[in-house]
Structure formats: structure tokens, C-alpha cells
Amino acid sequence: DMQMTQSPSTLSASVGDRVTITCRASQRISRWLAWYQQKPGKAPKLLIYRASTLESGVPSRFSGSGSGTEFTLTISSLQPDDFATYYCQQYSTWFTFGQGTKLEIK
Amino acid sequence: EVQLLESGGGLVQPGGSLRVSCAASGFNFSNYAMSWVRQAPGKGLEWVSVISGSGEIIYYADAVKGRFTISRDNSKNTLSLQMNSLRAADTAIYYCARDQLASVVLDVFDLWGQGTMVTVS
Numbered sequence: 001d002m003q004m005t006q007s008p009s010t011l012s013a014s015v016g017d018r019v020t021i022t023c024r025a026s027q028r029i030s031r032w033l034a035w036y037q038q039k040p041g042k043a044p045k046l047l048i049y050r051a052s053t054l055e056s057g058v059p060s061r062f063s064g065s066g067s068g069t070e071f072t073l074t075i076s077s078l079q080p081d082d083f084a085t086y087y088c089q090q091y092s093t094w095f096t097f098g099q100g101t102k103l104e105i106k
Numbered sequence: 107e108v109q110l111l112e113s114g115g116g117l118v119q120p121g122g123s124l125r126v127s128c129a130a131s132g133f134n135f136s137n138y139a140m141s142w143v144r145q146a147p148g149k150g151l152e153w154v155s156v157i158s159g160s161g162e163i164i165y166y167a168d169a170v171k172g173r174f175t176i177s178r179d180n181s182k183n184t185l186s187l188q189m190n191s192l193r194a195a196d197t198a199i200y201y202c203a204r205d206q207l208a209s210v211v212l213d214v215f216d217l218w219g220q221g222t223m224v225t226v227s
Contacts, residue, residue: 034214036151043218043221044151046206046216055216087151089153091213092212094156094167095212096153097152097153099150100151
């Protein structure tokens with residue numbers, strides 16, 4: 001079974017910080033990797049697909065990279081609206097989500 | 107407006123059944139594969155099932171295989187999930203989600219409903 005492992009599980013940061021979240025796949029998935037943002041009580045929102053393509057309307061401070069089994073989501077300068085939980089998702093072999101990374105205000 | 111609206115959640119006893127639905131509007135529903143994704147209270151996202159636009163391709167996560175049935179009625183722009191033999195572990199918010207690209211099954215989810223809560227207790 002495909003496993004997606006995110007690190008860290010929780011990340012404390014301040015407005016203006018640059019942060020990076022890592023996602024590792026248990027099998028090679030090429031670039032079939034997406035990132036979602038979820039705020040409390042809301043549905044997830046698609047941020048990035050195909051590892052590095054920004055969804056329309058998503059701010060350019062978000063970026064993604066990686067291929068194969070190692071991927072990263074980077075937020076270049078944290079804004080107050082960015083504090084949320086982030087999930088990676090592979091869609092190479094059906095669908096699997098990572099366990100999530102909660103981005104908290106320091 | 108392009109949107110998905112789930113309904114049908116509620117409280118059900120272990121071993122019971124429940125059917126949740128998702129009404130789609132604002133896009134050509136029959137062109138898009140649709141999925142159900144669930145989220146247990148305080149937990150992460152778990153993909154449940156997918157159905158292609160035509161309904162010919164269906165796949166389930168191991169956790170629900172044999173107990174849940176996904177279906178769609180393209181004439182009514184409606185997606186459904188019939189859940190049988192429910193367990194406490196099935197307690198979650200159930201979201202319906204649309205594939206980003208038409209005529210593709212393995213794709214990211216660019217449109218989500220607000221979710222419907224299913225409690226098995």
C-alpha cells in the first residue's frame with residue numbers, strides 16, 4: 001500500500017518566516033503530487049498539483065518541488081491567512097493523503 | 107455558481123446503514139469523475155471512493171470495500187454513497203470532491219463540498 005509521510009506534524013512560525021513542509025512517498029510517484037490547505041471547519045483547498053503547478057488564484061508565495069518520492073511545499077513569507085493545516089496527496093495509484101502538517105503561529 | 111452540496115448525514119447505530127448524497131451544480135457533471143473523502147474528528151483526510159464520469163470505473167479504499175457503494179445519477183447531477191455495516195471508525199465528515207480535469211479519473215480535487223457529518227454510535 002502507498003504511504004505518504006509528512007514532516008513535521010506541527011510547525012510553529014511567525015509572520016514573514018519562510019517555511020518548508022516535506023512529504024515522502026513510499027513508492028515512486030513521478031510528479032503526481034498535490035498540496036491542499038485546510039482551515040478549521042472548512043473543506044480543503046487545492047494549492048499545488050503536479051508537484052509544482054500553482055492552482056489558479058493561489059498566491060505566488062506558495063511553491064512546490066520534488067519528484068519520485070521526495071516533495072516539498074514552501075511558503076516564502078508567511079501571512080496571517082496561511083496558518084492552517086496542509087496535506088499532501090498522491091494521485092499516481094488511486095489516492096493517498098499525508099497525515100497533515102499543522103502550521104501554528106509562534 | 108459552481109458548487110457541491112452534500113446531504114444525508116446523521117446518527118446511526120453500529121451495523122446500520124446510511125446514504126449520503128452530493129448535489130452538483132454549475133458545471134457539466136457527467137464529464138467529471140467524483141470522489142468521496144472523509145475526515146474523522148480531529149484527524150486527517152482519507153480518500154474513500156471514486157467513480158468516473160460515466161460510472162464505468164469505480165474504486166474503493168480497502169477500509170470500505172464491500173461495505174460502501176458509490177453511484178451517480180448524471181440526469182440529476184447527483185453523487186451518492188451507500189454505507190452499510192457501519193462501524194464507529196466510519197464516524198467522519200464526508201466530503202464529495204470533483205476531479206480538476208474532465209474525462210480523467212486519476213486527478214486532483216479542485217472543487218469540494220462543505221461536508222456532511224456521519225456519526226456511528
